[in-house]
Amino acid sequence: MPPRTKRRTSIADVARLAEVSVGTVSNVLNRPDRVSPTTRERVEAAITELSFVRNGSARQLRAGTITTAGAIVLDVANPFFTDVARGIEDRLEEAGYTLMLASSDEDPDREARYLKLFEEHGVQGVMVVPSGPDIDHLRTLHDRGLRVVLLDRPSTDPALSSVAVDDRAGAAAAARHLIDLGHEHLAFLNGPHTIRQCADRSAGIHDALVEAGLDPATCLEEITITALNADGGQAGTERVLAMERRPTATLCVNDLTALGALRTLRAAEVPVPSGMAVVGYDDVTFAGELATPLTSVRQPMHALGYRAADLLLADDESAEQVVFQPELVVRESTTGTG
Amino acid sequence: MPPRTKRRTSIADVARLAEVSVGTVSNVLNRPDRVSPTTRERVEAAITELSFVRNGSARQLRAGTITTAGAIVLDVANPFFTDVARGIEDRLEEAGYTLMLASSDEDPDREARYLKLFEEHGVQGVMVVPSGPDIDHLRTLHDRGLRVVLLDRPSTDPALSSVAVDDRAGAAAAARHLIDLGHEHLAFLNGPHTIRQCADRSAGIHDALVEAGLDPATCLEEITITALNADGGQAGTERVLAMERRPTATLCVNDLTALGALRTLRAAEVPVPSGMAVVGYDDVTFAGELATPLTSVRQPMHALGYRAADLLLADDESAEQVVFQPELVVRESTTGTG
DNA sequence: TGGAGGCGTTGAAACGATTCATCGCGCGTC
DNA sequence: GACGCGCGATGAATCGTTTCAACGCCTCCA
Numbered sequence: 001m002p003p004r005t006k007r008r009t010s011i012a013d014v015a016r017l018a019e020v021s022v023g024t025v026s027n028v029l030n031r032p033d034r035v036s037p038t039t040r041e042r043v044e045a046a047i048t049e050l051s052f053v054r055n056g057s058a059r060q061l062r063a064g065t066i067t068t069a070g071a072i073v074l075d076v077a078n079p080f081f082t083d084v085a086r087g088i089e090d091r092l093e094e095a096g097y098t099l100m101l102a103s104s105d106e107d108p109d110r111e112a113r114y115l116k117l118f119e120e121h122g123v124q125g126v127m128v129v130p131s132g133p134d135i136d137h138l139r140t141l142h143d144r145g146l147r148v149v150l151l152d153r154p155s156t157d158p159a160l161s162s163v164a165v166d167d168r169a170g171a172a173a174a175a176r177h178l179i180d181l182g183h184e185h186l187a188f189l190n191g192p193h194t195i196r197q198c199a200d201r202s203a204g205i206h207d208a209l210v211e212a213g214l215d216p217a218t219c220l221e222e223i224t225i226t227a228l229n230a231d232g233g234q235a236g237t238e239r240v241l242a243m244e245r246r247p248t249a250t251l252c253v254n255d256l257t258a259l260g261a262l263r264t265l266r267a268a269e270v271p272v273p274s275g276m277a278v279v280g281y282d283d284v285t286f287a288g289e290l291a292t293p294l295t296s297v298r299q300p301m302h303a304l305g306y307r308a309a310d311l312l313l314a315d316d317e318s319a320e321q322v323v324f325q326p327e328l329v330v331r332e333s334t335t336g337t338g
Numbered sequence: 339m340p341p342r343t344k345r346r347t348s349i350a351d352v353a354r355l356a357e358v359s360v361g362t363v364s365n366v367l368n369r370p371d372r373v374s375p376t377t378r379e380r381v382e383a384a385i386t387e388l389s390f391v392r393n394g395s396a397r398q399l400r401a402g403t404i405t406t407a408g409a410i411v412l413d414v415a416n417p418f419f420t421d422v423a424r425g426i427e428d429r430l431e432e433a434g435y436t437l438m439l440a441s442s443d444e445d446p447d448r449e450a451r452y453l454k455l456f457e458e459h460g461v462q463g464v465m466v467v468p469s470g471p472d473i474d475h476l477r478t479l480h481d482r483g484l485r486v487v488l489l490d491r492p493s494t495d496p497a498l499s500s501v502a503v504d505d506r507a508g509a510a511a512a513a514r515h516l517i518d519l520g521h522e523h524l525a526f527l528n529g530p531h532t533i534r535q536c537a538d539r540s541a542g543i544h545d546a547l548v549e550a551g552l553d554p555a556t557c558l559e560e561i562t563i564t565a566l567n568a569d570g571g572q573a574g575t576e577r578v579l580a581m582e583r584r585p586t587a588t589l590c591v592n593d594l595t596a597l598g599a600l601r602t603l604r605a606a607e608v609p610v611p612s613g614m615a616v617v618g619y620d621d622v623t624f625a626g627e628l629a630t631p632l633t634s635v636r637q638p639m640h641a642l643g644y645r646a647a648d649l650l651l652a653d654d655e656s657a658e659q660v661v662f663q664p665e666l667v668v669r670e671s672t673t674g675t676g
Numbered sequence: 677t678g679g680a681g682g683c684g685t686t687g688a689a690a691c692g693a694t695t696c697a698t699c700g701c702g703c704g705t706c
Numbered sequence: 707g708a709c710g711c712g713c714g715a716t717g718a719a720t721c722g723t724t725t726c727a728a729c730g731c732c733t734c735c736a
Binding site: 060114266 | 346389391392393394395396397398399402414415417420421423424427436437438439440441452454455457458459460478482483568594597598600601604624627628629630
Binding site: 346348349350360361363364365367368392393394395397398399400401 | 726
């Protein structure tokens with residue numbers, strides 16, 4: 001790409017045309033009340049005439065700070081993160097701030113590159129879904145004076161703020177719902193416990209079982225799937241259906257997995273929910289639009305982002321750990337007549 | 339939010355600590371080969387010691403230009419646009435550029451605000467899904483030296499580049515597919531023709547019918563729905579089912595509409611596709627995962643974004659109008675045995 | 677031994693907006 | 707008529723980096 005050749009018109013050009021000093025032009029732009037109406041009009045005319053646009057870099061260099069925040073999520077194409085981003089954007093918008101958004105692809109190097117870029121550009125703070133378990137680099141950033149808010153992950157460092165969703169409670173609510181419906185033998189299609197969300201959701205299901213006086217050892221079949229999508233759901237469900245003592249309900253680690261489960265059950269002509277109840281997680285947009293509308297755990301994604309931005313904009317310097325409670329959305333895949 | 343109090347360490351602080359001049363520090367940062375190894379090491383040590391971070395504003399002010407581009411889409415929470423954004427990001431990444439992403443919510447004021455912000459920050463160019471039919475403001479931007487690329491909309495101004503998808507051809511392909519399967523009486527659940535995409539898709543269906551020697555006046559029932567979502571699809575399908583001479587296939591303006599159509603057909607116990615074939619548009623992620631996998635028209639969203647960024651980065655100044663061809667993805671909702 | 681040439685470093689100018697101490701002018705007051 | 711006051715306008719200093727002409731030093735060669 002060729003460099004931008006045309007020199008941008010500067011405040012000096014405007015001043016020359018309006019026959020005033022640069023200071024006056026600056027005053028027209030920033031404190032119009034301190035300028036007499038006649039000069040102001042002349043300056044404004046010159047601005048439109050030259051179609052002058054302020055140079056943000058110079059402005060910011062002098063001011064030392066800007067009304068911009070950065071956010072790094074794992075993947076901008078994932079509906080979960082876009083809803084979060086939307087919440088962030090809405091809160092920043094209220095405060096007159098703007099957002100620089102980037103995705104790290106779970107690559108710590110990419111994350112580091114974007115963090116550096118953001119810092120160089122003088123953002124007020126950053127909201128980050130960390131790519132790895134290590135958050136020392138974020139602490140360093142905080143020590144250098146940036147506001148740092150962790151997204152979708154409780155902070156292990158008390159100096160850093162965070163917003164997260166209580167996965168354990170969400171999974172417990174889902175399991176409790178099934179137990180209330182009379183199910184006493186559950187399957188759980190889950191990812192590896194190295195992923196924090198997976199471990200937490202597993203723990204939540206255990207909680208609900210124990211609370212109901214059921215023994216997880218005999219009442220829960222946790223099946224580890226590698227792909228947390230429809231194919232993983234299909235593979236897991238096939239294993240569930242092959243069991244000698246077949247569970248009566250299947251919990252899925254997310255809605256895509258549940259989609260695969262429903263597909264497999266249909267193929268095997270197992271009615272839902274009478275032959276097998278199914279619960280998803282995330283409550284993605286299409287969960288309610290499926291052939292069998294899916295009971296799912298809704299995460300307050302928008303609120304998550306909104307609150308994160310709120311913490312970033314907070315007046316005091318203290319860190320805060322916010323945990324949201326998810327909400328069970330009951331649909332026909334557990335309570336229907338099929 | 340309190341202003342960042344700590345003054346950032348500057349290149350001068352580093353120079354002082356390393357006992358060299360500022361010019362040398364700058365050289366270490368930008369052309370390390372021109373600095374002797376011993377001084378370089380001393381400077382690098384000072385940089386780490388002070389955890390110095392370059393001030394992007396000053397850098398950019400001096401350089402006059404930066405490796406950043408802006409993009410404005412209608413809604414970052416819409417999967418179509420996030421896939422496009424992803425394509426943009428991938429192409430920019432290759433060139434070492436970064437992206438500032440924002441959504442306009444179809445609000446021309448919001449769009450204008452972000453454009454101003456981007457320009458003030460000296461982006462090389464912007465990629466925009468225009469909020470309204472008017473693109474004069476984008477032409478103005480172009481005249482001021484920014485690269486402008488229109489997204490998902492052919493440019494009416496030959497000076498501006500654009501990338502779009504051929505909606506007419508996509509709809510024609512879908513209709514042709516149905517005609518090839520022997521359908522001679524089609525329903526089309528469409529939005530108002532004031533939306534360019536809707537008008538184009540309608541035209542495409544007409545093309546296919548005429549081409550096959552069928553008369554659109556008798557062979558096509560175009561039903562205008564107000565909500566382009568599942569509810570709209572349901573309402574439209576109910577009207578189709580109530581027709582005296584019932585069409586044998588339904589084309590839907592997008593996949594969500596098709597979802598509503600499928601739901602309604604299931605409730606009315608009309609088998610798909612033997613009682614009614616259904617085609618969607620967009621090929622969203624879950625289209626293939628439905629109870630009846632949906633035949634749909636896939637838009638090359640990633641490629642759309644990738645190419646847009648490509649045009650933005652192009653070496654020459656000439657504008658280019660790129661039109662992508664969509665691809666029909668055939669699934670069981672038209673060719674199944676149900 | 678004097679000069680040429682090259683390498684590494686220096687220091688100041690420049691980018692463009694903001695800020696603030698200062699100045700000029702007109703008007704009212706004594 | 708002299709003085710003070712206040713409103714507006716001024717312009718130089720400033721932010722932190724990059725760039726570049728100039729300079730000092732060393733080496734090599736005649």
